[in-house]
Amino acid sequence: xxxKSQLSQIITxxxxxxxxxTTDAIVISDATxxxxxxxxxxxxxxxxxxxxxxxxxxxxxxxxxxxxxxMIDRVEVAGPGFINIWLDNEWLAKASTSILDDDRxxxxxxxxxxxxxxxxxxxxxxxxxHVGHLRSSIIGDTLATLLEFLGDEVIRQNHIGDWGTQFxxxxxxxxxxxxxxxxxxxxxxxxxxxxxxxxxxxxxDFANKAREYVVKIQQGDAHCLKLWKQFIDTSLGHCEEVxxxxxxxxxxxxxxxxxxxxxxxxxxxxxxKEQNISTTSDGAECVFLEGSDVPxxxxxxxxxxxxxxxxxxxxxxxxxxLEADRICYVVDARQGGHFKQVFAISKMAGMVGEEVNLEHxxxxxxxxxxxxxxxxxxxGTVKLIDLLDEAVVRAKATIKEREGHEEAELEKVAxxxxxxxxxxxxxxxSRESNYLFSWDKMLSFDGNTALYMQYAYARIQSIFRKxxxxxxxxxxIGDALEHRLSLMLLKFEDTLTKASIEATPxxxxxxxxxxxxxxxxxxxxxxILKEGVxxxxxxxxxxxxxxxxxxxxxxxxxxxxxxxxxI
RNA sequence: GCACUCGUAGCUCAGCUGGAUAGAGCACCCGCCUUCUAAGCGGGCGGUCUCAGGUUCGAAUCCUGACGGGUGUACCA
Numbered sequence: 001x002x003x004k005s006q007l008s009q010i011i012t013x014x015x016x017x018x019x020x021x022t023t024d025a026i027v028i029s030d031a032t033x034x035x036x037x038x039x040x041x042x043x044x045x046x047x048x049x050x051x052x053x054x055x056x057x058x059x060x061x062x063x064x065x066x067x068x069x070x071m072i073d074r075v076e077v078a079g080p081g082f083i084n085i086w087l088d089n090e091w092l093a094k095a096s097t098s099i100l101d102d103d104r105x106x107x108x109x110x111x112x113x114x115x116x117x118x119x120x121x122x123x124x125x126x127x128x129x130h131v132g133h134l135r136s137s138i139i140g141d142t143l144a145t146l147l148e149f150l151g152d153e154v155i156r157q158n159h160i161g162d163w164g165t166q167f168x169x170x171x172x173x174x175x176x177x178x179x180x181x182x183x184x185x186x187x188x189x190x191x192x193x194x195x196x197x198x199x200x201x202x203x204x205d206f207a208n209k210a211r212e213y214v215v216k217i218q219q220g221d222a223h224c225l226k227l228w229k230q231f232i233d234t235s236l237g238h239c240e241e242v243x244x245x246x247x248x249x250x251x252x253x254x255x256x257x258x259x260x261x262x263x264x265x266x267x268x269x270x271x272x273k274e275q276n277i278s279t280t281s282d283g284a285e286c287v288f289l290e291g292s293d294v295p296x297x298x299x300x301x302x303x304x305x306x307x308x309x310x311x312x313x314x315x316x317x318x319x320x321x322l323e324a325d326r327i328c329y330v331v332d333a334r335q336g337g338h339f340k341q342v343f344a345i346s347k348m349a350g351m352v353g354e355e356v357n358l359e360h361x362x363x364x365x366x367x368x369x370x371x372x373x374x375x376x377x378x379x380g381t382v383k384l385i386d387l388l389d390e391a392v393v394r395a396k397a398t399i400k401e402r403e404g405h406e407e408a409e410l411e412k413v414a415x416x417x418x419x420x421x422x423x424x425x426x427x428x429x430s431r432e433s434n435y436l437f438s439w440d441k442m443l444s445f446d447g448n449t450a451l452y453m454q455y456a457y458a459r460i461q462s463i464f465r466k467x468x469x470x471x472x473x474x475x476x477i478g479d480a481l482e483h484r485l486s487l488m489l490l491k492f493e494d495t496l497t498k499a500s501i502e503a504t505p506x507x508x509x510x511x512x513x514x515x516x517x518x519x520x521x522x523x524x525x526x527x528i529l530k531e532g533v534x535x536x537x538x539x540x541x542x543x544x545x546x547x548x549x550x551x552x553x554x555x556x557x558x559x560x561x562x563x564x565x566x567i
Numbered sequence: 568g569c570a571c572u573c574g575u576a577g578c579u580c581a582g583c584u585g586g587a588u589a590g591a592g593c594a595c596c597c598g599c600c601u602u603c604u605a606a607g608c609g610g611g612c613g614g615u616c617u618c619a620g621g622u623u624c625g626a627a628u629c630c631u632g633a634c635g636g637g638u639g640u641a642c643c644a
Contacts, residue, residue, distance in 0.1 A: 025584095032587070042586055045624075055624085079587050080624070124644075161644070258644090284642045293569060293640080300642045307644050336571060337639055364572090365638085402606085429580070432572080434637075436579065445606040447592035448580085455606070463603050510581065513591085524599095524608045531602075545603095567604080 001095060001106050001490045002497075004028045004039070006071060007085065011041050014065040020058065022047055028085075034480075037076070037084035038487055044081040055081030087487060089477035096486040097475045100543055105550050107493040109151035110500075117155045117318045118144045120330035121243075121250055124161035125235040126170060128189040129242050130381040131374050131437075132332075135363045138423050138560060139431055140330035141248045142505045143361065145558050150500055155322055156254040159314065160239075162232050163258040168214030169196050171227040172206060179230060186234045190383070218262075232257075238385075245388045247419060247560045261313040265305045268312050268351075269298060277349055287345050296341040311342045315358070316351035326357040328503060333362035333432060361503045364434035366426075374437050391418035391439075398443050398451075399567060409566075416562040417443070417451055424450030427559055428509035448513040450561055453552055456516040459523070460549040461565040463542070467529055471546060473539035481522050482544065488515050489547050492555070505559060512555045519548045 007028045015022060024043060031037045044062065048055035059077040066075050066083075073088040099106035120140020123129050140156075148154045173196035177185060185192050199206045216224040236255070243250050269285060272278040278287045283301035298309045318324045329339060339360040346352040366374040376382050395418030396410060405413065425442035428449075429435040445451050464471075477483050491511070499507040527533055528541040553563050 027584085029586090036587075040586090045586075049624080082587070164644075282641070286641075291570085295641065297642045302642085304642085306642070310644095333572075334638055335644095338644095340571090362572095371636095398606085402604090433580085434573085438579080441579070441593080444593085449592090451606085455604080459604055459607085466603060506581085510591095517591090520607065521609090523603080527603070529603045567606085 001099075001493050002108065003087075003490060004494050007039055007041075010067055010072070011062075011083075013067065014062050017065040018061050020047065020051070020062065022050075031084060034484070036078065036082070037086045039085040039087075041083040041085070044083060048081060059083055087483075089483060092483060092486045092490070093475045093477050095490055096547060097543070099490075100475075100547055100550075104149075105492060105547070105554050106490060107149070107496060107554075110497075113151045113153060114325040115153045115155065115323055116147050116326045116328065117157055117322055117324040118147075118328045118330065119157045119159050119314075120144070120328075121239075121248070122159040122161065122331075123239050125232050126161070126164075126166045126189070126193060129239055129384040131366055131384060131387060132381065134384060134387075134422075135366065135426055135431075136330045136332070137243070137246065137248050137250075138426055139361065139363055139505060140328075141250070142427060142508075142559050143328065143330065143500075143503055145249065145560065146496060146500050146505075146508075149558060150496060152500075155318075155324065156250060157314075157318070158250050158255045160232075160236070160255055160257045163262070165211075165214050166193075167217065167228060167231070168212070169200050169207075169210040171217070171224060171231055172196075172210040172213050173199055174227055174231055176206070179227070183234060186231075189235060189238065242384050242388070245385065245419065246423070247562070249560075256314075256317075258307075258310050261310050261317065264313040264317070265309050268309055268316070269305075271349055271351070272298060272345070275349055277345065287341070289341055289344055292337075292341065294337075296338075296345060308338070308342060311338075312346055312349075312351060315342065315346040319346075319352040319356050324356060326359065327352075328359045328361050330361040330363070333364055336360060336362055359503065361431070363431040367434050367436050369436070369438065371436070388419060388422065391422045391443075394418060394439055394443055395421065402567065405566070413564045413567060416564050417454060417567070420450035420454060420556070420561040423559065423561055424453075424509065427505040428513075430506050431504060448509065450556070451567075453512055453516055453556060453561075454563055455567055456519060457549055457552045457556075457563045458565060458567040460519075460545050460552075463528060463545055467542060471539065471542045473536060473543070475543050475547075476536065476540040478537065478540070479526070481518075481525060482540075485518050485522050485544055485548070488518055489544075489551055492551050496558070508555055508559060512552060515548065515551060515555075519545075 008026045011026050011028065015026070024046070026041070026043060028039050028041055031040045044059045045055045048058050051058065056077060059081040063075055063077055063083060066072065068075065071088060071091050073086040075086070076084050078084050118140055121133060121137040123133050144154045144156050170193065173192070176199070200210055213224050217228050240251070269278070272287065273285070278285050278298060280286070281295065284297050285299035286295035286297050288295045296308050297306055298312070299305060315327065318327050331339070343358040346358070347354060352358065368374045374382060392414050396414035399405070399413060399417065400410070421442040425437070426435065442449060443451060445455055475486060477486060495507060495511040499505060522544070526541055528538060528545065556563055
């Protein structure tokens, strides 16, 4: 339910009928404290300054014009000129009852759907996926699911790295090994790469062949291309295993590899040359931008292209061919400078229209306990697949002592909890800051963790199992806690909207945490199935519980995290 | 050097398009299970929001500067 925009309209109307003119957007905020109501409007003070009038006087006048039929219970002027708003219990009851059977739990669609390209994950085919790919993959996936749910048309783009000099070496080695035995060796790409590198360093012949193969692939040599394709296919298969485990919704159709843009690269250069945007400097083709002392190099002195060139081609493709309104790059924050340049140039050269929103959805680095980038004990990169397997093993250990799990069920629950923990830990931190990786913290039942949400969900399911019957009737708001809970449930849409605009998954996790905390309080204080609870109240509370479960489930679903009925 | 970014409780983090007495979790202390999953809930302890100026009715939030950490900085991606 779009509560804030409804309230904003009511206030706008009140201002109009009070003959107060303003050009500012009417922004409704959540009340900072329960005693200040549910929502507040803080714009009167600013208005008073412009009108040179007493803010409390204006607030009082506006107050008289606020239409309180329906949604609003009461309003008051407080402090220097705040307008505090309490929502009506009847209205809350009705509104929350009405979304009980809704599989969108009351969430509507965006008014003007956009075509949004989301570039995320983007693994390098020469290597195994490591923890560095985790954040891009899950933040991007959440964003994609979220925008899709809200009604945008989302085009996922997995910009895999399948091009470059290292592939000459790799396919030369693949050929040398024989493609049959090699497919076995390709199971560990990291090792395969190392072995190939050893060969490269020890044998001059091999090294020459590797270099020769790079050229041959680029020239479209059928034999080399076949080997190359085989290699990419195997490597991509590894990625898909990770996606499967991680529950990331990327498949072959979403792959638009670097190599896809090869044919477009020369055109990018000529376009920039023609418009005099680029100049030759030290033999390389460069674009110098104001405010940046370092140019963006788009073509090397030897005529070769760079990833900047590919990025420009990709931007053009996404804007012109895919006709995107918004293009999001879910990429490490360290590439901020690069994207700033590439975005500016693409617009300058008309490769991307002015109206297209280009966003670098930046995220920080994953750190270990000592505050250094996350590595294995011997300093290597942590393979993503190993990390995920460990998460499941650890999750299993934490829940094993709990009663009533059969082996198959335990496996399933451990998977939901382990993977959920890893994803939630990552998504719940504001994405631009670096984040500290800690098994203990992410697998804790306490605090803002996936497990706490899953536990709350399981607890609710347990109530239903015990009740084991029909749930009907209406939601009745009986006390302040039920008032707050039903309102919180109705705030789901406003939360998702904010998260989608700012591309901040942690907005959703904070909301879920608040919701679950509130539900836990409700659960402690408002008995549902216990003796002496009137039938009407029981039904109402069962429905509040049901709605809470539905919102938790949908919220976690958007984050790509599963729920389980028992923990 | 320049650019970007961060600095909030002992620790991990919210809050930042200016609003009322700055919030959570962990840790520590104290309560609550004959009754819906106590891996829960309630209460307590804990703050010069790095510092100094400025803008104004009002600043953790905006601006300037300093200090401290991280990152990026010409032909890798």
